Amino acid sequence: MTSRIDNIVETDGALILGAGIAGLFTALKLAPMPSIVLAGTRPGLSGSSAWAQGGIAASVGEGDTWQSHAHDTMVAGAGLCDAQIVDLVAQEAPARIEDLVGFGAPFDRNGDGSLAVGREAAHSMPRIVHVKGDGAGAAISATLAARANEADCITLLEGFHAVELALENGRVTGIFARSGIGTNARLILFRARAVILATGGLGALYAVTTNPLESRGEGLGMAARAGALISDPEFVQFHPTAIAVGRDPAPLATEALRGEGAVLLNDRGERFMAAIHNDAELAPRDIVARAIHRQITSGAKVYLDCREAIGADFPRHFPTVYAACMSAGIDPVSAMIPV
Known part of the structure; x- marks a missing residue:
């Protein structure tokens, strides 16, 4: 300088x-x-931390293992991940969650006091620890x-x-x-x-x-x-379900909604992910994002339908997304969310 x-x-x-x-x-x-x-x-x-919604993946649920977490991660990364780093992250994730608990992070709990876990895309079982359903980022950041x-x-x-x-x-x-x-x-x-x-x-x-x-x-x-080598800058993840209300930044509809059973439909009422991947809406994010992109570029509109899977529980279980939808004039209890 x-x-x-x-x-x-x-x-x-x-x-x-x-x-x-x-x-x-x-x-x-x-x-x-x-x-x-x-x-x-x-x-x-x-x-971006305070904007994160769904939570953090860690093998803290009953019957889960770090090996299963690592395997799911490698599958989601289409084999392009560094296996040593994947193993390290998967092994250490439970201990890092305990660190956050020690610092006071108010994770949601089950009736027996254990950490509540949800399921998100590409995970073979529930392992997402969360706060107030969809408020993990803001709560952990504040803590x-x-x-x-x-x-x-x-x-x-x-x-x-x-x-x-x-x-x-x-x-x-x-x-x-x-x-x-x-x-x-x-x-x-x-x-x-x-x-x-x-x-x-x-x-x-x-x-x-x-x-x-x-x-x-x-x-x-x-x-x-300064001379650092930047590794893999081309791997930018595109979240599949930004809410399409003409805003930038766009509000996010957390993946946890699909983990609870919400489905993606086009304007012809077709659940198009079912024909693309065995995990349908819970396929890895890149696969879901590309499928949505193909629908939109072909002239279709795409919606996230939470009405049957979540319905009247939406405001209580996902208050952040509910507020974002309502501010855009969309009631996700009774209407589909454009993505």
């Missing part, structure tokens, strides 16, 4: 860019190591933000926009970030022993996204300019 640096902030711990679930969880797990967490907006509200605020070793700084990674002899040593706008803008160099990018995805680069509009891949860009 050739711009004038207004201030230098140093820590002998970690510097984390991003205050969604990934960034906040990392800071809490690193404790008591000191961490500085940089966020553009209020920690816990920035990025982690509260714990991070309480931790003496974590410094949360909001209102900062990262510009570039700082390099010394080819090694990342910090982040250049701006605070303020216009004549009040200040360029600050944050230096740290370790720099962690928890900056989310790039969904907002597309014409319509279910991500916040700030999800533009800026963290990936900074890493690439």
